[in-house]
Amino acid sequence: MEERRVSSKPISILVISAHCDTAVPSINVVDSVNHTIYDFYNFPEQMYQHKYPAPGAPQLARRVKELLIKSGFSRVDEDTKPGLDHGARVPLFLMYPEADIPVCQLSVQSQQDGTYHYNFGKALAPLKDESVLIIGSGSAILHLELPGL
Template identity: 75%
Template sequence: MNNMGLKLKETFYLSHGSPTLVIDDTIPAWNFFTSWKDHFPLRPSSILVISGHWDTHVPTVNVVHQNDTIYDFYGFPESMYKLKYPAPGAPHLAKRVKELLLASGFNHVDEDKKRGLDHGAWVPLFLMYPEADIPVCQLSISSNKGATYHYNMGKALAPLKDEGVLIIGSGSATHNLKSIQPRGTPPAPWATEFMSWLKSSLLDGRYEEVNEYEENAPYAKMNHPWPDHFFPLHVAMGAAGENSKAKVLHDTWMLVLYLMLLSDSQHQALDHAYSLILYTVHRCLHMTPQKERSDNRGSQSTVVFQQQKTFLQNCKEDVEGVKSTQ
C-alpha cells in the first residue's frame, strides 16, 4: 500500500442517504462532500469501508484486485446504472483486516474474491475521491451479532490508522424506510429525539450507552427496525479509541436520514486532535489527477470526472422525477 508512513487520527461514520446523491447537487450535503479534501487533505494509503449494505453471518472482506460497481438499488433513474466507480481493490488491506480480527478473538473471517463495491461504499466515495485511484476494501457487518460485537471489531482494526488506512463506516443514523418523509417535511419527533440522544452520547464519549442503544435510546426500534445501517457506526467508534469523543461536522436531514463522521482523538497530545462525528454527511470531492502517476489511472480519473459533469448536466429531469415520488 502507498503512503505507509502516513498515520491518520480520524475514523468516519457517514450516512450515505439516497443513491441519487451522486447526480443531485440540490441535496444540502452535496457541498459538504465536495469540499472533503479541503478539510481532510491527506491522501490515505487505502480505504476500508464498512457498509450497512453488506450483511453476512461472519465478518467478510472482499479480496479483489479491481472493484466492480454494484447497483444494489431499484427504481432509480436509468443514468444511475451507468455510473462507474472503478477503484482498485486492496487485497493486501483485506488480508491485514482478516489478520487483525483473527488476532483479536474473532474466530472466523471469510474472504469474498468476487464482490465489488455496493452503493454504501461507492456513492460517497464517488464524490469524496472522484478519481477512483485509491485502493478500496469492504468489510461486511453481521446483523445477527450485537452492537458491542461491532464495537470490538472496530477496536481490533484501530492499528490500521497508523498504516494510513482511512476507516469509514457507511450507514444511516436513522433508517426506517417505511416511515420516510416527503422532501421538505420536518423530521418526525421520533427521529429528532433519537438523534438528540445519539449526538449527546457521542459528543460526551458515552460509547457504552451507544453500544446498548436498544435499552438507552428513545424510539430505538423505530429508528432502526433492523440494525444493519447502525452497526457501521459502532465499528467506527471502536476504531476511534476509548478516549475519543465526537464533533459534528455537518448536520442536515435528507429523507430523515442522518450522516455522521467520527474521527479519533487518541493523539490529542500531538496536535490537539479531537474526535469528530459527522451527522448527515454527503460530501463530494473534485480532486485533480496525480501527475506523478505513470499508469493509466489518470485517464480513468478523467473519465470519472467527465461522468460527473455529464450526469449533472443531463440528468436533471431524472432527478426531478425521483423527487416527485419522495
Template identity: 65%
Template structure:
C-alpha cells in the first residue's frame, strides 16, 4: 500500500473534543469515510508544538499524552490518547533526512504526543491502534528549508505512512476579533484568501516565500511554527502535486483560520 496524499491540518483548540458543534470536529470525525479510506500502517505528524534546533523524532513504545495548553475545561486534562509508538518509522525518518544532507537528526526517547497530534487523532482515529511518530519543526529555519524536509520524506508514502503537518493557517493569539476596528479579522482573511489561491493554482514557491509574497504574513504568523508544518506537507507530496481545500472554518473569537489541505501527487 502507498499513499499519493499528504495533508496539512489546522488542529484547532482542544475544545473540539467536547464541542459537538465544532466544524473542525465534524470533518475530522468523518476522516475515514470522506477523506482517507485507506488505513495507514503508521502516521508521521509534523507538530507545530514541538520546536527544536535540529530535526527531532520521538522514539517510544507507547505515548504519554502531553497537555500543552492552559485555561481549558478540566475534563480535557483527563483525556488520554495512548497511541503506540513507531520506533521503526522514527528510524526511517532519520535515515531519509540524513540521506538528504541533514547532518544531525535527534532522537527523543521520552516525549509523548502534544495536542497538535493527539487532539486531531482522537477524532480521526479514535481506536488508538495506529503507531504514531512526531517530527519537530525548527526554530531557526524558513519555509523553504521545511519544504525540502518534506521532499526528503516523500518516499515514506510508498510504505503506507500517512504524513500530516499539524499547525494553523493563521495563528496570532495576541490579536483577537474583539478589537475595536476588527483589523486583524481583515488581515487574517486576506492572508487566508491569498494562501488558498496560491495553493490551488500551484504557486508553491510563492508559499515558500510567504513573508515576501503574502499580504499581512507577519500579522497572520508573528511566529512561523504553525505555518512551517504546511511547508513540510507540501514538500512531501512530491513533484507536480496539486492542492485541494478539504475544510475551512474560523476559530470563534480569534483570527485563526482552521483551513485544511490535501496535497495530491499528479500522475
C-alpha cells in the first residue's frame, strides 16, 4: 500500500460559503488581499473590527472554474471584488490565524437539488490531490474575545 504524505498546511484554500448564494457558481478571483465582508447586523461592535486579510488565490480560482466547466457546468462567473464573508473567515481565523494562505471563495446554489451539489463536489474532487483544503461553511459567527480588540 502506497503511503501518502500530507502537508500540515495547504498551499491554498477554497471556501464554499452558504453566505454567498448565486444562481450560477461564482468564484472570487482576487490578485490582492481579501477584504472583510461584514454580512451580519446588530452584533457587538468588536465583531465589525475583526479582519482576516488572507491573500487571494487567483490560480486556484481559475482551476476551480476549469474543473467545473470541464464537468459540465455551463457557466461559472468570476467575481473580482476581494472579500471573504463570515462563513469563510471565521473557520479560517480559527484554523490559520496568521492569514498567510491564499484563499478564494465559491458560492452555493441553494435553489439546486442534491444531484447538482453531488456533481459540484465530484467536479472539485481533484483539488484534494493538489494540496488544496476545501471547506464547506455555513452559519459561523465569531463571538469570542478576539486578541487585539
